[in-house]
Amino acid sequence: MKRLLANINIKVDDKIYLKDPETSEIGRNIIKNGILLIDELGLESFTFRKLAERIGSTEATIYRYFESKHKLLIYLISWYWSWQEYRLMFAISNIESAETRLKIAIRILSGEINQDMDFAHIDEETLQRIVVAESAKAYLTKGVDIDNKEGFFLSYKRFCRRIADLIREFNPDYPYPASLVSTLAESAHYQKFFARHLPSLTNIKENSEKHLEDFLLDLTFKTISR
Amino acid sequence: MKRLLANINIKVDDKIYLKDPETSEIGRNIIKNGILLIDELGLESFTFRKLAERIGSTEATIYRYFESKHKLLIYLISWYWSWQEYRLMFAISNIESAETRLKIAIRILSGEINQDMDFAHIDEETLQRIVVAESAKAYLTKGVDIDNKEGFFLSYKRFCRRIADLIREFNPDYPYPASLVSTLAESAHYQKFFARHLPSLTNIKENSEKHLEDFLLDLTFKTISR
DNA sequence: GCATTGTGATAGTAATACTATCTTTGCACT
DNA sequence: AGTGCAAAGATAGTATTACTATCACAATGC
Numbered sequence: 001m002k003r004l005l006a007n008i009n010i011k012v013d014d015k016i017y018l019k020d021p022e023t024s025e026i027g028r029n030i031i032k033n034g035i036l037l038i039d040e041l042g043l044e045s046f047t048f049r050k051l052a053e054r055i056g057s058t059e060a061t062i063y064r065y066f067e068s069k070h071k072l073l074i075y076l077i078s079w080y081w082s083w084q085e086y087r088l089m090f091a092i093s094n095i096e097s098a099e100t101r102l103k104i105a106i107r108i109l110s111g112e113i114n115q116d117m118d119f120a121h122i123d124e125e126t127l128q129r130i131v132v133a134e135s136a137k138a139y140l141t142k143g144v145d146i147d148n149k150e151g152f153f154l155s156y157k158r159f160c161r162r163i164a165d166l167i168r169e170f171n172p173d174y175p176y177p178a179s180l181v182s183t184l185a186e187s188a189h190y191q192k193f194f195a196r197h198l199p200s201l202t203n204i205k206e207n208s209e210k211h212l213e214d215f216l217l218d219l220t221f222k223t224i225s226r
Numbered sequence: 227m228k229r230l231l232a233n234i235n236i237k238v239d240d241k242i243y244l245k246d247p248e249t250s251e252i253g254r255n256i257i258k259n260g261i262l263l264i265d266e267l268g269l270e271s272f273t274f275r276k277l278a279e280r281i282g283s284t285e286a287t288i289y290r291y292f293e294s295k296h297k298l299l300i301y302l303i304s305w306y307w308s309w310q311e312y313r314l315m316f317a318i319s320n321i322e323s324a325e326t327r328l329k330i331a332i333r334i335l336s337g338e339i340n341q342d343m344d345f346a347h348i349d350e351e352t353l354q355r356i357v358v359a360e361s362a363k364a365y366l367t368k369g370v371d372i373d374n375k376e377g378f379f380l381s382y383k384r385f386c387r388r389i390a391d392l393i394r395e396f397n398p399d400y401p402y403p404a405s406l407v408s409t410l411a412e413s414a415h416y417q418k419f420f421a422r423h424l425p426s427l428t429n430i431k432e433n434s435e436k437h438l439e440d441f442l443l444d445l446t447f448k449t450i451s452r
Numbered sequence: 453g454c455a456t457t458g459t460g461a462t463a464g465t466a467a468t469a470c471t472a473t474c475t476t477t478g479c480a481c482t
Numbered sequence: 483a484g485t486g487c488a489a490a491g492a493t494a495g496t497a498t499t500a501c502t503a504t505c506a507c508a509a510t511g512c
Contacts, residue, residue, distance in 0.1 A: 024458085026459080041368070045368065047498085049498095058460055058461070058462090061459055064458080136362040139419075140359050140363065145423055156427075161426070175429065176441045179413075181427075182428060183409065187405075187409040191409070197374060198365070200386075201383060201386055204402075215405050218449065219406070223445050274468095275468085284491055285470085289470075294470080
């Protein structure tokens with residue numbers, strides 16, 4: 001599968017960057033080390049200056065790829081959801097049963113990562129930690145409406161719509177498919193975060209993904225079954 | 227009821243502030259206008275300098291009450307959840323049926339605010355908007371563990387535990403009460419935010435709280451009923 | 453061989469998140 | 483009425499941030 005993916009790369013909307021980081025060594029380095037450094041420092045303490053230092057380049061160069069650190073974050077999240085959508089479509093192709101397809105979707109959504117689908121310069125596991133801890137900051141801003149109009153959240157919306165479609169397929173009468181999906185997606189993040197940092201808010205134990213998946217499966221199927 | 231509350235005030239843990247803002251006119255002014263200004267500008271653009279200007283005081287004075295804007299945010303969120311807990315305890319007192327009590331809890335959790343329980347200098351509706359839009363930023367930081375150890379999130383945890391208790395009462399066999407509650411609480415915020423800014427991610431329509439409540443009620447009772 | 457493009461180096465700016473210090477004001481107690 | 487003390491005001495200063503601007507250099511493509 002790695003071989004198959006060698007010819008594929010995730011396309012991110014070109015409004016998000018000034019210069020496509022996939023097209024140069026230094027661009028890929030920005031992405032790769034950007035992920036690692038945001039994970040290490042947290043978004044607040046992360047700066048382009050520090051990143052430049054780390055990759056042996058300069059602030060100015062990074063600004064030629066991304067207008068701001070907000071845009072870099074948008075890029076990473078966008079990449080993540082496009083990747084998740086790709087994994088989803090792959091995993092459910094040729095599966096007949098609507099129930100099975102939905103179950104697979106929930107497994108992906110609950111954060112299971114297998115190594116088969118990785119891309120050279122991106123550490124998907126670290127990226128997922130960033131999405132869990134930082135993605136709320138990408139949309140909980142005064143600029144949401146502008147960013148949304150620019151299409152910055154399309155990949156997340158597309159991923160959610162795909163799963164909402166699976167729910168509708170399973171039970172066309174359930175009245176809240178979109179709300180249920182966004183609840184599942186956000187909950188998956190929060191439960192992971194809580195398990196690690198505020199354990200009294202969850203029953204999920206860290207490093208046992210099975211529990212999170214069970215919780216979400218139980219919630220979903222009890223809610224949508226007829 | 228207003229009369230009753232005239233003698234009550236919400237106590238916030240004194241580790242959160244340097245000087246209790248409830249004890250002075252200027253302190254209450256910091257809280258009142260802090261809420262309004264954060265709502266107007268968003269946390270990112272909000273500064274103590276701007277707040278000082280607005281209340282006709284100085285930065286230095288505000289720093290004598292709160293160590294940082296992070297702490298002010300923690301204070302506001304903490305106040306909010308203590309207030310919600312108070313409302314909850316009030317609303318379910320003397321109600322026999324576990325089901326009814328849980329239903330009331332979900333109404334409160336879904337964000338319904340009635341005017342009877344307001345406090346002089348705090349605009350609860352605006353505060354709720356802040357909690358919806360900014361509270362994730364209070365814990366999605368590299369400092370969570372320290373803040374948690376200091377007890378900054380106790381009021382949120384206490385509120386969640388109360389509702390988890392109601393769930394356990396209704397169905398002692400449901401294995402994920404804490405996770406369900408935090409999912410409900412976070413979902414209530416996100417669904418509200420999405421309804422306003424990213425409507426394709428939800429089926430809830432803005433300004434119709436009934437829908438959000440229905441969604442959460444449906445989710446909860448289908449999930450926990452035996 | 454020349455233009456273009458990408459990158460590096462360096463400097464500068466307004467604003468932020470504080471910290472420090474010194475002065476003034478108001479009230480409480482004698 | 484005078485003194486003491488705490489709260490608040492006024493002002494200044496610092497390191498850092500999130501950029502923007504400019505100029506020079508080196509590789510590449512035609």
